[in-house]
Amino acid sequence: MQTSVTNQRSPAPGRAAATRMKQRRGRLAMLGERAIEALIHLCGYSAIIFVFGIFFFVFREGAPFLAKLKPGEFLFSIDWFPTSQTNAKYGVGALIVGTLSVTGLAMVIAVPFGLGAAVFVSEFCTGKTKETLKVVIELLAAIPSVVWGFIGLTVMAPIIIKTFHVPIGVNMFNGALLLALMSVPIMVSIGEDALKAVPDSFREAGIAMGATRWQLIWRVLLPAAKNGLLAAALLGVARAIGETMAVLMATGHSVRIPHSIFDPVRTLTATIAAELGETSKGSDHYQVLFLIGILLFSITFVVNLTADLIVKGIKQK
């Protein structure tokens, strides 16, 4: 390292070159450089500005209702009658249960599939198969959520009715399946990165001791990549919680505590999407919907932050 630095600063011929260089660079070029530098800085900071901007805006719209709000009733009551003329009630308990149950069920389906696929892509595939699979999986992530919702509504609902002999096809199970399919790609690509980061020397150690492929995965790779895989699962969760369009179309959209996975439910996100257009600006209903937005924002923020901290934890080691 040191020698190369001294080489670059070798004095005599360098100085002459430097003066020549100065002359060639006009004032305009310098100005352009500055401008581009500023622009790049701006791009970098804009992410932070936008996040805070959005949070500020959502909070400003929802905040006035906080004064009238009874937190216990808001969070735990299952009475959601926002449009009642005489006795409007804003309890999001059932919506929270809806979001959590759909997300939970989705994760029960998606985590084994997603992480299994990550192991498959990373440890079993080589060359062309691997590249093809990765591209296809990423393509899965590119399908718009409204298309997923459409599939849920028209393709999956009849299948669910037929297969499970239930009266309604648009229900929690339908929504969860869609969410699972939507969060699998993110889990695969992050999970695969985590497995790729496991040093090959661990694999060699296991193989040289006579571990079978399965033993190698179970006893060496999964413990070694555990944090990264956990982060992958959490980012999948964050994706699923925030998803709106597909669950709005496929879960049946009825406010209630589900008793089986074939009951229709309604989620926080779907409620906002469906009702915000119908409210008048500044009304209680309008403000409550923004409060729900804050709630969602906080949940995904916590999940993302946890995932991020876990990933950082890996890098430090």
Next chain:
Amino acid sequence: MSDAPAISITTRDLNLWYAKFQALSNITVDIKHGLITSLIGPSGCGKTTLLRCFNRVNERYGYVTTKGEIKLLGKNIYDPDVSLVELRKSVGMVFQRPNPLPISIYENVVFGIRIHHERSQLTRSALDEAVEKALTEVGLWKDLKDRLDQRATGLQLEQQQKLCIARLLPLKPEIILMDEPCSALDVEGTRAIEELMFELKGRYTIVIVTHNMAQARRTSDECIFMLMGEFIEHARTAEMFVSPKNPKTAEYIEGRYG
């Protein structure tokens, strides 16, 4: 009992290709039981490749073709009925960089036992005993007995490398392969590993790949010199370093190339 020492590993006309590149040509050697044998030669001469043939760990890359015969303890390891799992159980390997698994010290030592036995066959006391025995044998027991549940990757490099040797012992291997086991260690660590090799000698056949001529001379009973994927000379260490038969060996040992 005859006086001629038993042979642990024999190869006959062993050829190996990485895709189209021939890394080993017509290697025919006999490695004696219970001795320390060094594989020496300049970088890229195929000595690590040869070592990695003995437990067939080479084959994890799909593009390797092998021809010829390797007999370990009288059995051709390329026979179709050979179980890779059993082969690797009886042939332990120590790597260039210490590679303990990212689990506890205790679990590292019993890893081999766990993967080669049904869960129901294992008792806690048997595992405890195996850990104590293996760690005592490599001289780590005194230092580590109170922190067996710590992560093995946090140990000093020398301890890590000893642990990597210790974890082979519960499987009672016949042969231990070492791929430049000291190249990541300092002087003290190197000495410790070499002393350990002397302790293990006799009970295990040890094959070591080394770049370090002095180390080959200090540690091994016999040396095999290789060049460009070919076998050049196999002799007792003292003979090879004092009066090498092949001029190429002489030049390498003198440091004319390498």
